Structure formats: C-alpha cells, structure tokens
Amino acid sequence: MARRRLRFAVVSTTLLLFLFSLLLSASAIDPKSILRPPHSRPLVLPLVLSPRLNSSRIVSDDGDKLRRHLQGSPYLAPNARMGLYDDLLSNGYYTTRLLIGTPPQEFALIVDTGSTVTYVPCSSCEQCGKHQDPKFQPDLSSTYDPVKCNPDCTCDAENVQCTYDRQYAEMSSSSGILGEDIVSFGNLSQLKPQRAVFGCENAETGDLYSQHADGIMGLGRGDLSIVDQLVNKGVINDSFSLCYGGMDVGGGAMVLGQMSPPSGMVFSNSDPERSPYYNIELKEMHVAGKKLPINPSVFDGKHGTVLDSGTTYAYLPEAAFVAFKRAIMKELHGLKQIRGPDPNYNDVCFSGAESRVSELSKAFPAVDMIFGNGQKYSLSPENYLFRHSKAPGAYCLGIFQNGKDPTTLLGGIIVRNTLVTYDRGNSKVGFWKTNCSELWDRLHISDTPSAIPPSSGGVSTDGIPPVSAPNGSPRFVIPGDLQVGFITFDMSSSVETSDIEPRISDLSGSIAQELGVNSSQVRLLNLTSTGNGSLIRWAIYPEPSAQYFPQATAKHIISRLAEHNVRLPETFGNYQLVKWNVQPPMKRSWWQGHYLVVVMAVVVVLMLGLSAYGIWFVRKWRQQTNISYKPVDSDAVVSEQELQPIVN
Structure with a gap:
C-alpha cells in the first residue's frame, strides 16, 4: 500500500552554504509529501521560505486598505466554497477543482497546507506525466499574462519572466514559469473570479509525474499562496477551512475566507512565528480518559505540533508513540493482533472488530487531544485507524513513530469528519466534529451557488x-x-x-x-x-x-x-x-407538425387503390384465359424422325 507522506523537504548542512544566495530566489524547497515506511525519517525542513514577489503584482494600495479593514472588523467578506474529491487513504490526498483562464480551463489540484505555490502543467511541458485533465494552454486564455522578470524573483535565461523551482525530499520536483490569470472557484463560490499568480509547469519528476491529480493548490503561508494572494487583494478574510470526509466516504468541503464558527468548535493557539507551517499547542493526549504518562514538552520539539493536509497519517515523537501504542493495546479486549496488509510496513493491526465504522467505538477507545488553553478535541476511532485491506473486520493504527525527529505531525487521518478552520488572522486553529458530507446542512448554510459566470x-x-x-x-x-x-x-x-x-x-x-x-x-x-x-x-x-x-x-x-x-x-x-x-424548440409549420399523418394517409390510400386494381386485374386475366381448345388435327402431326448417322 503506497503511502503519501508529508510535504516537507530535505535540508542538508552542506546546503546551508547556499542559504544567503537563495534568499532572493523565487525557487525554494517546498513542503511536499513523500512515500516512505513509518520507521524512516519523516520530517525535513525547507531551505528557505518563498521570498516576496513584487507586491505591485499582487496587491494595490486600495486592496491593502480593504485587507486591513477586514482584519480589524467582524465583517465577513464573501468566501469561496468548494468541494473536495478523491479519498485520503486510497489516493493519499484530497483534490479540489480550480478554473484558470478565460475561457476557464479546469484542473484537479491537491489541497496542501504545507505548500506555498499553486501550479498546473503547462502546454509547453514535455516532461509532465499523464494527469487527470488537459494541460493549461496560455494561448487559449485571453486574460493570461506572464510575470515579468523583476529583482524579487528568479528569472529565466533570457531575463524575461519569473520562474519557480520546487524540489522535494522524495526526489520529485516541479519547475516552470510564473503566470497571472483569472482564477475561478466554481459555482458554489460567493467569491467572484480573481486574478492570481500561479506556476505554469514545464517539468516534473517523481511522484508529481506519476500522480493522477494535475497539480498542487498551495494553502500555506507565503506570497505565492492562493490564500495570501486573496487576503492581500482584500477580497477574503484571513482564514480558510477544510473538512475531510470520513472512513469509506471520501470527499468533503473547503472554504477560502472566513465563516462563522459553529457552536462547539474548540480552538488551539497557532503561532506563525514558531514555524512556517500551521501548528497547534498540543499539551496532552488521553486514551480512554487516561493521560499518557509523558512530559508535555514532548509535543513541543522542533516545529512543535504541525497540521499538514497533504500528509496521510499522523507521526508522533518516539516517547509519545510508545506511550500511545501501549495505552491503546491495554484498552483492547477480545481483539487479536495480526500482521499488516503490506509486508513493507511494520503496521500495528487488530482483527475481531465490527466491520461497520459506526460500531468501532465498541472495540477501540476514544482519544483526546488537550490544547494549551485547556480545550479538548476528541478523536473517534476513524481518526487514528485505517481499514486492513486484506482481513475483514481488521484495522491498523494510522499513527506512527516519527523516527528520531521530535516534531509531531498530524496528517489528514486525524481530522476526518472534522471541520478545521485555519483562522490565520487571529492566530488560532479550530476543530469541530461533524459529517463533512453533510457540512452545509449541519451549518444551516444554503447550498445555492452564485449565478453562472459569463465565461462559463x-x-x-x-x-x-x-x-x-x-x-x-x-x-x-x-x-x-x-x-x-x-x-x-x-x-x-x-x-x-x-x-x-x-x-x-x-x-x-x-x-x-x-x-x-x-x-x-x-x-x-x-x-x-x-x-x-x-x-x-x-x-x-x-x-x-x-x-x-x-x-x-x-x-x-x-x-x-x-x-x-x-x-x-x-x-x-x-x-x-x-x-x-x-x-428553444424550433417553431414548426402546419406541414412539419402533421406531415407524418399526411404521409400515412397517402400510404393507406395508395395501398387501398393498388389492392382494388389488383383484384380487377386478376379477374380480367381469368376471363381472357378461360377459352376451349380444339384437339390437334391428326393430319397436321408430323412424325419425329431419327437422326441420321453422319456419312463420311
């Protein structure tokens, strides 16, 4: 079973010599998922964050004023409500549909809170894999503009336009040019189409080349992030939300912009200065109501506790994982530990549970995450288990040891059937357990989309x-x-x-x-x-x-x-x-509306006429052929003669 891993890239001490030379570069090692067994090193860091593009390309003075106004007021700007597709465990990611250009060209993009750039394959790409949709064709978009070379970006060889280059720890990469075009968010969106900068990919390798999805939708922090661009333009509040579907369901919903938090949503502080990734203040974990016997500082190592929508599973520091595994096994009664579905992974699996997801809580304990402010987010069994693919009624732990790395990484499995709000403007993250496939009904939000855009x-x-x-x-x-x-x-x-x-x-x-x-x-x-x-x-x-x-x-x-x-x-x-x-239907003349009836009538008349003529003809023929024949006169008969032999 292939596993999508976290979207963090490798940093090597030998590469630190190049750090200062890269600070002004638009190319950066971006967070990205990798495929690897749970015992290998999962967390690696980017060399640098993406430097700021020329701000004139992204935000105007009026837009900046509006952004500050929105951040300082309770006003809710329009948001972009979008559906999520695919399934976390079978695909390793969730995608959303994004429309780029005029007329719109549609793409399936992986929603990734660990990436800071949105990119799609370009029509000029000769090293791009076979993906879900056709490549983006700049020539077919009347609103496309390349981002011209400027001091704040890495330029192409001709010093004409800006480029980007992303290299990932699993030996995959993406590179291309930066362009700007109209981006539309679908028919559910209240937000009108907006101009945004994105990557037009000219080469990709590794997992990026082989994946079914077209590209990446970067939701991380950074000026190239689609969230930052919309916020800086002043069209949305500084917030977005993700809601992943549950076990065996898939799908879900995404909101770009602020939405009123539902009653019962619990929050954790999120310090943007702590790391470039979205983090929370996790202090304790409880299994079946019992606190894990570990020091709270175990969840505060390195980057702390990081949320990454592009990571499939969860990874704990060694001390936390050992305590968690021991506590889970202590609460299991009547279940048998078995081998995992894939011999390449040292999975911890158990058989003997109910096959129905709704019955899992009878066999597996509840797990609680306690935040620094004392609030509690409770995990259902589907938030830390995945279904064994070869043994009915068997499940495996979807939480693994994070090697020797002290960072706690929480992937998508932790937040299945959970609305997660990344309230960046207020430096906090909210969690609300819900059925993501019924999110709008549960929030009492009308599902009515906006009018069809003219370009559609x-x-x-x-x-x-x-x-x-x-x-x-x-x-x-x-x-x-x-x-x-x-x-x-x-x-x-x-x-x-x-x-x-x-x-x-x-x-x-x-x-x-x-x-x-x-x-x-x-x-x-x-x-x-x-x-x-x-x-x-x-x-x-x-x-x-x-x-x-x-x-x-x-x-x-x-x-x-x-x-x-x-x-x-x-x-x-x-x-x-x-x-x-x-x-509308074409207006028909009387003849067009009744021609079938007329034709049928003519056919019937012709058939009747032919039938009558046929009867008359047969009778006439019989009358002409009913004649008495006289016997042949015997005198007129000539005897047949034998053939004479040929005389030589």
Whole structure:
C-alpha cells in the first residue's frame, strides 16, 4: 500500500552554504509529501521560505486598505466554497477543482497546507506525466499574462519572466514559469473570479509525474499562496477551512475566507512565528480518559505540533508513540493482533472488530487531544485507524513513530469528519466534529451557488438561462415552462482540422458518452481552422421522436457543459469548451407538425387503390384465359424422325 507522506523537504548542512544566495530566489524547497515506511525519517525542513514577489503584482494600495479593514472588523467578506474529491487513504490526498483562464480551463489540484505555490502543467511541458485533465494552454486564455522578470524573483535565461523551482525530499520536483490569470472557484463560490499568480509547469519528476491529480493548490503561508494572494487583494478574510470526509466516504468541503464558527468548535493557539507551517499547542493526549504518562514538552520539539493536509497519517515523537501504542493495546479486549496488509510496513493491526465504522467505538477507545488553553478535541476511532485491506473486520493504527525527529505531525487521518478552520488572522486553529458530507446542512448554510459566470457559457437571445439549484446534482434548474429544443456548444481543440475531420465520428461518439445521449443526437454544425488548432461547433438534439429534451436530461447536459466537466480521450489533444447555448424548440409549420399523418394517409390510400386494381386485374386475366381448345388435327402431326448417322 503506497503511502503519501508529508510535504516537507530535505535540508542538508552542506546546503546551508547556499542559504544567503537563495534568499532572493523565487525557487525554494517546498513542503511536499513523500512515500516512505513509518520507521524512516519523516520530517525535513525547507531551505528557505518563498521570498516576496513584487507586491505591485499582487496587491494595490486600495486592496491593502480593504485587507486591513477586514482584519480589524467582524465583517465577513464573501468566501469561496468548494468541494473536495478523491479519498485520503486510497489516493493519499484530497483534490479540489480550480478554473484558470478565460475561457476557464479546469484542473484537479491537491489541497496542501504545507505548500506555498499553486501550479498546473503547462502546454509547453514535455516532461509532465499523464494527469487527470488537459494541460493549461496560455494561448487559449485571453486574460493570461506572464510575470515579468523583476529583482524579487528568479528569472529565466533570457531575463524575461519569473520562474519557480520546487524540489522535494522524495526526489520529485516541479519547475516552470510564473503566470497571472483569472482564477475561478466554481459555482458554489460567493467569491467572484480573481486574478492570481500561479506556476505554469514545464517539468516534473517523481511522484508529481506519476500522480493522477494535475497539480498542487498551495494553502500555506507565503506570497505565492492562493490564500495570501486573496487576503492581500482584500477580497477574503484571513482564514480558510477544510473538512475531510470520513472512513469509506471520501470527499468533503473547503472554504477560502472566513465563516462563522459553529457552536462547539474548540480552538488551539497557532503561532506563525514558531514555524512556517500551521501548528497547534498540543499539551496532552488521553486514551480512554487516561493521560499518557509523558512530559508535555514532548509535543513541543522542533516545529512543535504541525497540521499538514497533504500528509496521510499522523507521526508522533518516539516517547509519545510508545506511550500511545501501549495505552491503546491495554484498552483492547477480545481483539487479536495480526500482521499488516503490506509486508513493507511494520503496521500495528487488530482483527475481531465490527466491520461497520459506526460500531468501532465498541472495540477501540476514544482519544483526546488537550490544547494549551485547556480545550479538548476528541478523536473517534476513524481518526487514528485505517481499514486492513486484506482481513475483514481488521484495522491498523494510522499513527506512527516519527523516527528520531521530535516534531509531531498530524496528517489528514486525524481530522476526518472534522471541520478545521485555519483562522490565520487571529492566530488560532479550530476543530469541530461533524459529517463533512453533510457540512452545509449541519451549518444551516444554503447550498445555492452564485449565478453562472459569463465565461462559463451563455444562452442565446431566444433562450432562457437555467438558474442554480439549491441542492442535488446537476446544479441547474430549468423553469418548468422552458422547453429546451437543442443545445449548442463550441469546443477549441489543439488538433488541426485536417487531422480531426477523419475522426469526427469518433469524437461525436465520445461526446455522446460523456453527456449521456445517443451518438445520433450529437451533430457537427461547423469545423473551422484556428491556425494551430480547430474550433468545432456541436449541437445536441433530443430524441428523433421528441421536440424538446426532458427536464432531467437537459439539466444533466447543461451541468456537464457549464462546469466544463466533459472528459475526452487524450487522442483528441488539448481541448476546452468555449461557450454553450440553450435553444428553444424550433417553431414548426402546419406541414412539419402533421406531415407524418399526411404521409400515412397517402400510404393507406395508395395501398387501398393498388389492392382494388389488383383484384380487377386478376379477374380480367381469368376471363381472357378461360377459352376451349380444339384437339390437334391428326393430319397436321408430323412424325419425329431419327437422326441420321453422319456419312463420311
């Protein structure tokens, strides 16, 4: 079982000689997860933090004033509410969907509180792996600008634009150029699209090359962090929240910006001066109500206790882990210790428990974390266990020893089904146990997304735009009196027209499969060349027997198009949905509406006429052929003669 590890990078004493030369560099070793067994050294430090970019690229004077105003007042600025996808243990990370450019290009990015830069593969990247979505194409975005070379960044060889370079402890790396473009946060977001700086990746190696996700969404502290950029622009308060789904559920939610803390949320102080990572003041751990017999200072070594959303499991200093393991095993009754699912890892596993997650508390004890302010955050068994993949009813500890490193690292498993609020403006972190798949209902927050942004599509002058739905998927409601006759959309492709023409049938079949319609309903309207690619206009029609789409079918198609959620095989190159339109049913003339009836009537008349003529013809023929024949006169008969032999 492969394990995503923490997003911290290696620092070597031999590299310290280069420290001062790197202080003005935009390239830095960033926190990043690595794959390694729990007994190896897990925590390594970055060489330097990302230096400040030219502030004029990110924040204006007006934006800075608004930021200070928001931080000093109880006013809640709009926030970006976004869904989380994938699963912590099977994927090793959670992703969210981010839209970049005009028109928007969509990406699945790992949410990472230990990284300080957001980056996606660039179309110019020849050393990028096969990821979930097509690469970002700057040429297709009308709002893209490269970040020009300046004294506060590392420049490319031509001294034209800024670059970034991230190297990670698991021997993976990411490098590319810095660009600026419109970033959109999805239909659930109250926050309007904003300009932001991000990395356009030109090379990647290691785990970054092989992972399914497209890139990283950096939520850490630093001017390149998406959070810092939005805060510095004054569009959100200095806070964000993550809510990871529970065992066997996956998914979750994320909020960029401040939200009202729910009743019962417990907080720990978080000192930004202590380390560049998000830390908490952990003082004690209790198992089954009993304090672990260790000195509280054990949780305060090196970086203290660090939260990292990009790390899968939790890692304790040696003394804390030994005490925790001993206390857990002391409370287990009727369970048998067994080998772990992977011989490469020295997992501590037990069999004999209930398979249902809701019943785990009957076999495993509760664990409490006590903060410096005396508040308590209680862990359910799913917050420190993972399911054994080969033995039903067996579970393993998801908390390991952190080698000889004194830092306590708390990964995503600790906060499953927990809303974690990183209140950076007030230097604290909040925890609230909840069902993350039902977060908005539990917070009594409407799930109504904002109006569809113009860049996501449009409607024809004859049509009526669908409105956002409060719940459920797809997320669009079509008024009951609106009949969708057909839907058109334009697709920009990197494949030239000469290459795509022979494959139009295959392409329309793939589109039909993605939209859940028959191939006959997808029709090509126009195919034009755009220099190095093609612009293709498609139409989706209802079934031949119908004049308009059923409401459910129309909602499904509109949702897929509006959210740019159409996935085509890579053989069709890089592509983007440029715009979509909803068209009402075409008005039919009397003849168009009744031609089938007329045709059927004509056919019936012809059949009746032919049938009557056939009867008359048969009778007439019989009358003509009913004649008495006279016997042949015997005198007229000529005897047949034998053939004579040939005479030589």
